[in-house]
Amino acid sequence: MATNLVRLLESSIRSNNAGVASRTLRVFSSQQQQSEQSVEDDEEFRVLNLRTVKQQARKRVIKKEVAPPPRTTHMPVDQDWTAVWSGPRSFHPASVPLPLRQGYTERGAAAPSKYANAELMKIPNFLHLTPPAIRQQCEAIKKFCTPWPKGLESEATWKAIFPVEVVTTDYCHSLPTIRHPEARRVTITLKLTDLKFDAHAKDKFLRLVGDRYNQETGVLTFVADRCPTRKQNYDYALYLLTACYHESFITEPWEDSKSEADMEVYLFERNKAKVSAEAILNWNATGEKQAPSATYADSVEKLINEGENEYNIAKYKEEVLKMLKIAI
């Protein structure tokens, strides 16, 4: 009973933290508890308090705000999803009413749910590009579109009527500047067959444009990026095209001095073979002179330009026999 009383007192004293009462405690307490008390006293000796230090304000218990349930719980089933998720943003489980799961787990376990799931936040989502959203946006910007011109329904027609293609690129990027160095680049393409040439002009044109002409596809490409703005580059590309075209029709005086040694290809017309063939055909003939046939000329050119192969030789033989009217 006595120990009980002591304990009761002790607890009340501790709670009151009153130094005065601790002396009265000693009167009642047993030996063992006295020693305990002295140990406690030793441990925290009192400090002489010269300047009164303000007691620290009690820590305020921060009231925790009640977080509402995720708003998916009160979304109606027939809601307008485009209003909920109107633009690109990273995934948020409280706004997406889908039971999504993603992530790696041990075999057999279900993938982690959408809450606190970094996997779902990492990947880009296309929740803002649902078919209805795209439909709505297309409807909204339709008023800025003009109808497709009549008479240009097939690709063949519009390629025939508008042979020159101009390609430029606009860039959308997140930098402080809205200018992009690549945006000034202008590419003009057209088919060589859409331009009209004679043989000399064509040859000269191809020499002028060099590797801007793709022999395999027959497409001519002008890329201009030397001027600072797109407009200037576009003008420059068109100027190049126009200038090359008109330049190719001009025959300079020095072009006539091209000798047989300067020729890139063998031409039947300006060679000895033609003279010889004519001499053979017109041997002893009077009156109208005979000319060697075009097919013969062709076969000779082929034989010399492409080299001797079985086909060319056979063809040549056939033509010679035909020309000399020798029957085998």
Added chain:
Amino acid sequence: MYLTRQLRQLPRSRLTRHIASGNGPHYTTAAPQPAAEHIEIPKRIERSPTDLLQALASTVGRDATAPHYKYHDDPFLIPMSNITKRTYALSKEAGRKAANWIKEEHRELFMHQEAQPPIEKFAPSMVFTEESEVDASSLQLLVSQGELKDAVLVYNLLVQKGIEVSDALKQSLLELVCFYNNEEPLPEEYIEERWFMQNSRRRERHGKTWKDGELAEKLYAAIEPKTPQSYAALIRGMAKYLQCERAYALLQEANEKRIQLDTNTYNAIIQIVSFIKDTAEQRWQMCTSLLNQMAEQQLKPNLGTLNAVLECISTFGNFKLARSSALKVLPEFKQLGIVPSLGSYYYLLIIFCRERAPVSHVIIDILNDINGKEFKVEHPKDTYFFATAMDVCRNHLHDKALAKRVDELLHTGNNYDLIGDSFKEGIYYRNYLALLCQTESIEDFMRTYDILVPNIYIPEPGIMEEILRAIEINGAVEHVPRIWSDMVIFDHTHRESLLLYVLRIMVDNRPNPELPAQQQLPEQCANVAWDMYNKIEESAKRIKKVSFTGQMLGDILTLLVRGNSSFDKATQVFTYIDKQQHRIPGTPADSALFEYVEASILNKAPSQALMALQYAVENNMETTPLAKRIYEGFTLSEVHLAKLKSLVGEGFLTK
């Protein structure tokens, strides 16, 4: 476009433009030869840089479950009370302010300009000190930018250095100073601060704030000879900041000197007529004389004149005079072809719909007039219309259909921009919800409630009480759990009247288990009651304390007993009642104890039942039915029987 134009000039070529599937626009030039038939290429439809964005934005509707887009869409960050709404929005703006401060404080770090084209706002602003080299052109620039403080500083420097400032420049500085009363205005980009600004701060109409004898008047004195513009600027400034007597005196001086003033200056004076004259008759007389002066000077009145005259009329104490003069003014302005703005209608509403005046249905005519129209802000008072109109609908006419029409008008086009600020929006929705919950059926009302609460409007405790009253009248106890969870989130749980109301509704409307919609209700009600019990116990530690009353605890007990699985909780509550019976004022209702005893019979807990009986005996309540029920319901053991007898005496069995 320029490409098209360029190509048109090329000989032998025509151009069209189409969107190809590639990475950019393709332009093709036509060769004329195969174009046998004429191909018409449509002209490009002109659009401004933002037209496409606006078209796309128009496809996005309002999501009722989402907060306003200025807040984070996350349950922990969605504001759930008016205070948090304000705090979150303003702290976001405070971040912007801090960034601005850093930019100005460490200007040397922000001198580079990487943006192309340069963004002026990202560069630190120019600093002018006493030593700065200034000339008239820098003053010109500052005035055009509206930098009041710097402009004044530079002007003073110029005067010190004796540099000549042209009269035109002085005039524009005078206009700037008069407009802002030589006080730095709140920067334009702080939208949230404007939206949440305390109503008392924005109410300038308290008294004179004009700074007498300061810069504005010095500037005015420096302009020689006086031009009509300088008179106009000073008069308007004085009128705006309520230096009424001098403004009027200046007007008379200008008239004596035969100086032609403009309409807006007269408007400013008409606005302050109520400060110059005291009685309604004098005010009206002065108003008409000012209008006559305008007519003499052949000034054409505008919308500002109409609103100023109506404002003057709205201050008349004499109700009949106000009405008749308003009716005189309106047709005259209509003849002049002036279309009233929402501000004019606002004045009409406060002229016609007064508290101590006969009921007026002017709002119906107004709504017929402006139904489905889209408005732009034209007058400062335009933003007062919607809040006032809804107030009239609720307090003056009490008409649900009208309120709906006003709401429809608010949601037409961009009219929502004219709601004003958070304060006016709050008034608007407070009136709207209060009116609807009094007049609509509870189902319809809850539909509106779901749309508006909590993201657009959060009901104050007074409105919550109105809503609870509507629920009580309709006996729609099934909505109580929903309302209770809202009350917890909006922090209304420390209002004793609201708690009692919620309990009363749930106790009085015993859910009918036969209806499928109400099968879950007893459980839910028990949960609400238990939640409330815990909340009240917790609140004992707080400053805003709610204390239990016997009635309240009895209701909680009843609800817990009605829930099927909450008998343990009920026992806990009853133990609390029993132990604290000296602290709790009042006792639970008899019916609560009786239901508790019934439940203990069901749960076969005779000692709980006897405890209830003992409590009833100690508190002098009706005991006989309780004792009877206990005796009949249980097969009591010897001990229990002895206790029963000791509590009510032996005689009750024979009665």
